[in-house]
Each structure stands twice: as C-alpha cells, then as structure tokens.
Amino acid sequence: MWKLIAASALILMSACSDGDHDAVPSWFREAGAVVDPGHFGYATKNNTSIQNGDKQYILSLANRFSEEVNSTVNFAFDSAQLDQNARNTLRQQAVWIQQFPEVRFKVFGHTDAVGSNNYNKSLGMRRARTVVNYLVSQGIGRDRLEAVVSLGKTQPLVVTQGRERKNRRTVTEVTGFVARHPTVLDGKYAAIVYREYVASAIPRSGLEGLSATGTTAE
Numbered sequence: 001m002w003k004l005i006a007a008s009a010l011i012l013m014s015a016c017s018d019g020d021h022d023a024v025p026s027w028f029r030e031a032g033a034v035v036d037p038g039h040f041g042y043a044t045k046n047n048t049s050i051q052n053g054d055k056q057y058i059l060s061l062a063n064r065f066s067e068e069v070n071s072t073v074n075f076a077f078d079s080a081q082l083d084q085n086a087r088n089t090l091r092q093q094a095v096w097i098q099q100f101p102e103v104r105f106k107v108f109g110h111t112d113a114v115g116s117n118n119y120n121k122s123l124g125m126r127r128a129r130t131v132v133n134y135l136v137s138q139g140i141g142r143d144r145l146e147a148v149v150s151l152g153k154t155q156p157l158v159v160t161q162g163r164e165r166k167n168r169r170t171v172t173e174v175t176g177f178v179a180r181h182p183t184v185l186d187g188k189y190a191a192i193v194y195r196e197y198v199a200s201a202i203p204r205s206g207l208e209g210l211s212a213t214g215t216t217a218e
Helices: 002-014 018-023 042-051 054-068 084-098 117-137 195-200 204-208
Strands: 072-074 103-110 150-152 169-177
Touching: 054 169, 072 084, 084 117, 103 117, 117 150, 117 169
Parallel strands: 103 150
Antiparallel strands: 072 169, 103 169
C-alpha cells in the first residue's frame, strides 16, 4: 500500500516540469510553498476591459494600425541601424501615432536564427530601442512607447536556420491607453476611436459657423 502511494506521488512530481512546479500540491512541500503564479485576478481584469470597452477598442485600433500603416521595419544582418526604407516607414507610423495621443505602443524586436539566443535577444532589443528613439525624434512621447520586449529569434516569419531579412525586423503594435489621459474618461473609448468619423459627418460650413464653445458664432 505504501509503495503504491509513494509511486503515485513520484509520478505526480515527475510530471511537473520546471515551468509548472507550482501545480504540485502543498503537502509535498512546506506550508505556503504554492503561490499564485501571476494569473490571480486576470479573469476579473479581462471582464472589466470587455465591459468598459477598453479591450474591444484596443483591438480595433490595433487592426486599423496594421491595415493602414506598415508596422514592420527590417534590418541588415547583425545590425540595428535604420536604412532609408525603415526611416520612411517609421515616419508613416509616427504620423498615424500622432493622431491618437491617448494610445500606447510596444516595439517588438526580432532577429534571424544565426547566432546564440543571448546575443540575438540583445540584438532584438537594440533594434526595438532604435525604432523607439527614431519615433521619439518624430515627436512621439517616449512615455507612450515601450521597447522592453525582445523576442530574439523565437518567432521567425520564415522558418530557416540561415540569414533571412524578413526575420530581422521590429513590429510596432498598439498595446493600450495612456493612464489618466484627459480624453479618456468613464470608459467612453468609442468617442476616441471613431471621433474622426463623427467629425466627418458634420458639414464644413457647419463647423465654420461654430465657435470654440460649440455655439453659433455671431
């Protein structure tokens, strides 16, 4: 009987890899050893984002950005320097980003498969920071741009162990709204995302006849 219990416990423990060791029941370790791995409260956060419109409109903006602007720039082998094509793309990104001052972005750095994991992760980060710095030079606030995620060579567009320019890239993505921005109030994100559509529905003559307070000019 005891041998059966011990064997079962051994199987349970061996089935857990280093990444999911917290799933092992606490009776195998000291009290309090099993802690929350970081997902506690995620369901509530997700539901809140859905209800107030935050998540829905972030996805809408992300789709618009990827459809209206080239979100990717490529790099030469083992380089984090921008060529002319990359600068042209980033200027287009900056123009789009400037239209939405309450939106935050992340720049993901990638590499091809040549080289070690550590080196490529560092190279991907340098590429992401180069893009962030260029966008800042185009008038985008640094507090709206994040270059802390470097995926290195783990997400290639073209699966190959050799040099592949398409894999040597950065990708700019919409990630959320700026906290406490004056135009983001009460979860009314639709007014932000579609404000240009609302404005376009008003005849220009009507706009010219309105004062700054919204009343008819005398």
